[in-house]
Structure formats: C-alpha cells, structure tokens
Amino acid sequence: MRLSDGKTTSGLIVGERGIFNTHRRQQHRRTALLYRKSIATCILLLSMLTPATTVAQVVRIMPLGDSITYDNCRGDNRPIGDRISYRYTLHNLLKAAGYAFDFVGSENSGSNYLSAEMDDNAGFPGITDAQLAVLIATGYSQRSNRQITPGPYLETYPADIILLHIGTNYVDPSPDDVEDILGNIRASDPNVVIFVAHIIDRYPHSEVTTTFNDNVEAMVTARADSRIMMVDMEKGAGIDYSTDMADDLHPNHLGYDKMARLWFEHLEVFFSPYGAKDPRPGNGSYQWPAAFKGFRWSMPAPRHPNDVVTCDVHIGTDPNALKKIAANKPIDSLSSEAFPIIPDTLYYWRVDCHDPNAGSPVLTEGRVWTFHTCDPVPRVDAGKNQSWMVGPAMRMTATVTDEGDPNAVLYYLWSVESAPGDAPDVVFDDRTIQNPLVSFAAPGEYILRLSVSDDGPVENQASKDVGSDTVIITVQPPTHPRR
Incomplete structure (x- = not known):
C-alpha cells in the first residue's frame, strides 16, 4: 500500500499474518451496511499491526457448522462429491473477485465441483452447538464418537476467518453454547475473525429460531469483540423459505446460492474497507431501461474521522475505455440523466475513491461492475x-x-x-x-x-x-x- 501523493492502492489489508491482496475484482448484490461499523473497527485494528509490504497472503477460511455447512439433507443419497452447500458458489465469487484464499477444515465434501484443496470444511452433520463447543476445545466429536484432532481443533486446522452457522439441531433459545464455541475459539486463537450467522429459519417458520438468533446477537454484542461480526442469514440473505428449501431444515441450491452471496458481501467488506460497494444496478444484474433511476453505491468511511472521501465515476460499454462522468465528488449516487442507458447493451462501471488520509492522499481504484439491458429469459x-x-x-x-x-x-x-x-x-x-x-x-x-x-x-x-x-x-x- 502506497500512501504518498498521486499513488494508488487496490485495497490491501494488513493483518498479523501478512497482506491480504484484493487486486481488481467484482462485487455481487445486497448490502452489508448493518455490520459495517464493527467490521471497519476490525479492519482498523488489523491494519495497524504491521507495516505495509507487497507480499500476498493466502487467507484461510473455515466454513464451520453442521449439515448445512457440509450439505446433507433428509434422505440424502447424493454422492459426497456432489455436496457443495454454499461453499461452491462462495468459492466462485471469491475466485472471480481475485482473492487469494483457501477453505480449511477436517471434513471433505463437494470434490466433484471443488478441487481437492477447496472441498475442505468443518461441517459436521447432526452436530449441536453444545457438541461443537466440545469439539473446538478438545478435537473430540461426541456426535460421531471419534477423535478428530489430537487436541483443540484450531491447533490442527488454523484459520484466518471462520464462517460459523450453528444451532439448527435441537434449537433452543439459549445462546450459551454458541458463547462457549466463541470462547473456545478465542482460547486457541485470539485474533481469528469470526462471522457468526443468524441461522436460517425452518419451513414452516420457527419462532424459537428467531428468538435464538436474537439472543446470540445480544450475546455477541455484549462480548464487545471487534473481530466477531453477525451475519443475518435468517432474514438478510433473501431466502424464500417456500421455494429455497430442500426440506424443513436444509436449503436447496437456490437457498445455498443466497447464503453464499451474503457471506461474500461481508467478506468483501472485510477484505477491502476502503473501496466503494453495494452498486445499484447490482453487479451482473439486468436493468429495465424504462425503470432506470440512476446509479447508487456505498462510500467507505475515511481512514481519519474528520476527512471526507470523494469519488470519480467511470462508465461505458468498453471496459478498457470508460468515460469519467463525475470527478472528485463527495457523492454516493448519480441520476439517470448523468448517463442515459439504452436497451440490449452491456455496461461496465467503476467508482474510484479519494481519501485525504490526513494529508497523505490515497486513491483506491474500484472493481469494475457490470449490468446489462438485454432482456433475460425467465x-x-x-x-x-x-x-x-x-x-x-x-x-x-x-x-x-x-x-x-x-x-x-x-x-x-x-x-x-x-x-x-x-x-x-x-x-x-x-x-x-x-x-x-x-x-x-x-x-x-x-x-x-x-x-x-x-x-x-x-x-x-x-x-x-x-x-x-x-x-x-x-x-x-x-x-x-x-x-
């Protein structure tokens, strides 16, 4: 990361284990605004730890949970290699975005779609939150009666980021077992970043699930750990529980796809806190020209609280020759009059952010987003x-x-x-x-x-x-x- 006048950064984030190099990348839809404040705090802490260098670091991501993480529904007779959960779509989103990452864990599923290195996960079908707390602390699975690791689980399978979705099996309102999981994770690694999901709902709706999620969030808030963030899978992923479920507990491919996209959006905020996000029209989306009202995006918080981040907006039909339609403006939207769109066209656009950085300006070049006006098939x-x-x-x-x-x-x-x-x-x-x-x-x-x-x-x-x-x-x- 270069912080002198006229220099740019692609959003490198420095952590205790090195540099997470985000490069140029795309972003997918939906917003992560609800938890941006806590994530920004986490990023600020991480970025203060080590001087910037140019060495990229592979980020180890652990999908941790039960059958929803592993991908195992009721009466499932699919080959293990076909069980991809949200992990396959998430893998593709992260790969397309240019991130250096690796999925980690003792379990393997989805090898018909994911490579041998990427089908690793820590999904344990049938496990309860209490049993997972024991497994994290000791490496022993009460569910399968086997010693998975010689000692604490994370000592054998360390991670930089954990995606935790747990509590579905025998759900009850208490968050205590999830708190034990977090405590046992922290005992092994005080610095790993943990995204804790509001678990998805049942079909039909389970009020106990919602109560459990509310209690878990209250517990996480009370811990005041800036490296633990909530992700609202229950209501924030856009899951239609009447069409996106394989059975009463487990998503089908539509539900898993939506879970992956919400995980990705929160990971995007983690990886790159200094670039524009949440594009509208959404990245890769269809936009009906007659209903087009203009462009919107979310601006990052400045590195220093008294600064104001401004942006340049570029758009066009050739990704290598985008037209600048706004320059150094403190804005997060443009009307349709700024750049009228026409049918049957693929558009590319980008928002670059200028951060004054207390006198050492930084320009963060945005990823290139796309949308199209070609009428999609149903x-x-x-x-x-x-x-x-x-x-x-x-x-x-x-x-x-x-x-x-x-x-x-x-x-x-x-x-x-x-x-x-x-x-x-x-x-x-x-x-x-x-x-x-x-x-x-x-x-x-x-x-x-x-x-x-x-x-x-x-x-x-x-x-x-x-x-x-x-x-x-x-x-x-x-x-x-x-x-």
Whole structure:
C-alpha cells in the first residue's frame, strides 16, 4: 500500500499474518451496511499491526457448522462429491473477485465441483452447538464418537476467518453454547475473525429460531469483540423459505446460492474497507431501461474521522475505455440523466475513491461492475422431484421469475421429456399454464419439462430465448383396498 501523493492502492489489508491482496475484482448484490461499523473497527485494528509490504497472503477460511455447512439433507443419497452447500458458489465469487484464499477444515465434501484443496470444511452433520463447543476445545466429536484432532481443533486446522452457522439441531433459545464455541475459539486463537450467522429459519417458520438468533446477537454484542461480526442469514440473505428449501431444515441450491452471496458481501467488506460497494444496478444484474433511476453505491468511511472521501465515476460499454462522468465528488449516487442507458447493451462501471488520509492522499481504484439491458429469459424451477400414483391428478408446483420487462406476458408450455416405453400419454388439463393438473395411467419414472418465454408462444422461440427446467415424477401402481 502506497500512501504518498498521486499513488494508488487496490485495497490491501494488513493483518498479523501478512497482506491480504484484493487486486481488481467484482462485487455481487445486497448490502452489508448493518455490520459495517464493527467490521471497519476490525479492519482498523488489523491494519495497524504491521507495516505495509507487497507480499500476498493466502487467507484461510473455515466454513464451520453442521449439515448445512457440509450439505446433507433428509434422505440424502447424493454422492459426497456432489455436496457443495454454499461453499461452491462462495468459492466462485471469491475466485472471480481475485482473492487469494483457501477453505480449511477436517471434513471433505463437494470434490466433484471443488478441487481437492477447496472441498475442505468443518461441517459436521447432526452436530449441536453444545457438541461443537466440545469439539473446538478438545478435537473430540461426541456426535460421531471419534477423535478428530489430537487436541483443540484450531491447533490442527488454523484459520484466518471462520464462517460459523450453528444451532439448527435441537434449537433452543439459549445462546450459551454458541458463547462457549466463541470462547473456545478465542482460547486457541485470539485474533481469528469470526462471522457468526443468524441461522436460517425452518419451513414452516420457527419462532424459537428467531428468538435464538436474537439472543446470540445480544450475546455477541455484549462480548464487545471487534473481530466477531453477525451475519443475518435468517432474514438478510433473501431466502424464500417456500421455494429455497430442500426440506424443513436444509436449503436447496437456490437457498445455498443466497447464503453464499451474503457471506461474500461481508467478506468483501472485510477484505477491502476502503473501496466503494453495494452498486445499484447490482453487479451482473439486468436493468429495465424504462425503470432506470440512476446509479447508487456505498462510500467507505475515511481512514481519519474528520476527512471526507470523494469519488470519480467511470462508465461505458468498453471496459478498457470508460468515460469519467463525475470527478472528485463527495457523492454516493448519480441520476439517470448523468448517463442515459439504452436497451440490449452491456455496461461496465467503476467508482474510484479519494481519501485525504490526513494529508497523505490515497486513491483506491474500484472493481469494475457490470449490468446489462438485454432482456433475460425467465428463470424456471419446475418443482421438486416427487412420487405420485396412477389415476388421480396432481397439481404441478413450478415457480417462474422474470427480471425483464415488468409488463411482459409469460407463455408456458409443458412437455414430456421421457416416460416408460409402453405408457399411455401423460394427460395435462392445460399445457400452457404454469401449474396444470397432470395425471398418469401407468407406473414408472416420468420427466416433465416446463418451458417459459416472455416474447411470444414457446414453440415460436429459439431455444436460447426460452427458460426451462425439468422435474422427475415417480409414479407408483394404484393401491387396492383389502377385502
């Protein structure tokens, strides 16, 4: 990090173990404003410890928790290599952002998607918060009755950052066991940064879960440890508990994706406290031109409280030739008049921040964000795989999301992807609605596909302009009552 006039920094953060080199990177949606103050305090403490150098440091991140961290739902028969939890999406976000990191822990899952080094985690299916406290202190798992490490867990698997999501199993209102976990972590490492999640809710809603989360947050606040921050997974990740859950406790891929993005946003604040964040339009998002109201972003706090951070805003369609539309302004938004947008275009934009730094100015160059005005195809989830029976009709349970023209009409078409060879035709009461009634006349496995267009009837569209998804229905023979 260079702090003299005219020099720039890409947001290096100095810690006790060296430099976390953030380089140039992208950011994904949603805000981490709620906990920025505590994170900024943490960063300030870290940055005061060591003189700046230019050596990059691999940051060890430990995903710590239960089956939600490992990825194990009820009746799960997937290969261990397919169990990726939020870790795969988080890995991809961190990698795309240019961070040097490594997932650490004694357990392994997700190797069909993650490399051998990156499938490490500390997710222990079925473990309670009380049992995890013991494991952290002694290395012994009461849940599986095995000695995982010879002594305290973090002595064998040290970490720079811990992502803690624990309390789902046998949840009760008390935060005491989570406090024991934090105390045992601190006994092993007084400096590791810990992100503590409000655990995700159950489906249907569990008031005990919300009470537990509130009590954990109060406990964390009372500890006054600047290296422990809360992350609101229950309500802040945007999980739709009616569609984003694999069962009553565990997310499906949609829920895990949202968890990953919220973890990432908090890690972004940790890694780079001096750059602009929280872009609107969101990074990688679709923006309907007619509804475009302008640009917004969050400005960082200055290094010194009496300074005012200003910014330059650059935008264009060529990432290598962006136009500066604002220079050295103390602003966090621009109206749509500053740069009108047109349909069917990919835009790049960047916000650079000037920090006076008490007379030693620093320019932090922002990451390049993107958004597009190309109408996206609808996102389709044909519903959960399920069993049914010959005879009675079943109602499909598909969900469809269209981020495009808010006035667009959606066109639906159900089709049969595969069916038992000698089975009669599947009967739909209406193939052109989102959730028709469907009946089957023969047992076996059926794969049904829902295709959706927002630009006219599905059969008239190219495949690239149609969103689709399949669902497997396993049909059982009819049951006959005993005589």
